[in-house]
Amino acid sequence: MRYAFLCFPGFKYKAVTLSYDDDVIFDEKLVGILDEYGLKCTFNLNSGLFAEKEGGRMMTEEQAKKLFSGSVHEVAVHGVKHLSLAEFPAAIAAQDVLQDRVNLERIFGKVVDGMAYANGSYDDKVVEILRTCGIKYARTVVSTHKFDIPTDWLRLPATCHHGDPALGELTESFLADYPENTHYVRRIPKLFYLWGHAYEFNDRNEWEIIEEFARKVGKRDDVWYATNGEVYDYVKAFDSLVYSVSDAIVKNPTATDVYLNYYGKNVKIGAGETVNIGEV
Numbered sequence: 001m002r003y004a005f006l007c008f009p010g011f012k013y014k015a016v017t018l019s020y021d022d023d024v025i026f027d028e029k030l031v032g033i034l035d036e037y038g039l040k041c042t043f044n045l046n047s048g049l050f051a052e053k054e055g056g057r058m059m060t061e062e063q064a065k066k067l068f069s070g071s072v073h074e075v076a077v078h079g080v081k082h083l084s085l086a087e088f089p090a091a092i093a094a095q096d097v098l099q100d101r102v103n104l105e106r107i108f109g110k111v112v113d114g115m116a117y118a119n120g121s122y123d124d125k126v127v128e129i130l131r132t133c134g135i136k137y138a139r140t141v142v143s144t145h146k147f148d149i150p151t152d153w154l155r156l157p158a159t160c161h162h163g164d165p166a167l168g169e170l171t172e173s174f175l176a177d178y179p180e181n182t183h184y185v186r187r188i189p190k191l192f193y194l195w196g197h198a199y200e201f202n203d204r205n206e207w208e209i210i211e212e213f214a215r216k217v218g219k220r221d222d223v224w225y226a227t228n229g230e231v232y233d234y235v236k237a238f239d240s241l242v243y244s245v246s247d248a249i250v251k252n253p254t255a256t257d258v259y260l261n262y263y264g265k266n267v268k269i270g271a272g273e274t275v276n277i278g279e280v
């Protein structure tokens, strides 16, 4: 079990991240709900589909800039024109990805290297294109109904879509306490990854779905709230730890503090530090 020792920051065992697509004006109401409950989301934007002027369903570039700049949320690539990438020749697919990066990095003044596949469309060729374009993770539309830490980041599945009939049950199961273990407390970390489109809440009059989810999982001491990119960076820092053969000495060569539960012992390996965990 590759992530058996992993804790999220602050020795937490549960993390929640969200992924919402398509730069629609309803993102603003979604951001309001998420901010109220302390949740963080990655918004996947089509920079070629911004509206010319305000008043429609799509945000203008200015509206997006105002909503997301300086917010706790992440912006990520969704393709300039929302192309189903697997259907297009490689150069056209590459252009849709890379030009969206270029545009979003210009608008937001930061590195934009996350992504969600438009229409969930990808194949092995598209994954290679993303690698070449420097995309670090890309969300599919696959639901696992699980809370596993991802391992194939360019074919990233979600726990579920917000319209999934299993959402309530999954939320309860995610929040449930871990059973006590008489020998040592071994808790497997859980990531709840929720995705959708804010226009679905509006068009179907279903804002209650996300409000209820936020009420249940938000503002809790035992949950780490992060964007997709923050989860990626944290897990990659964990993956970068270097262990001595004895397992007692652990070096963290990254710029991120990493939290472990090593056979019942909470250990923080600070950025750039080497820690002797000692006998376990």
Ligand SMILES: [Zn+2]
Residues within 6 Å of the ligand: 021, 022, 078, 082, 117, 118, 119
């Ligand atoms: Zn989309």
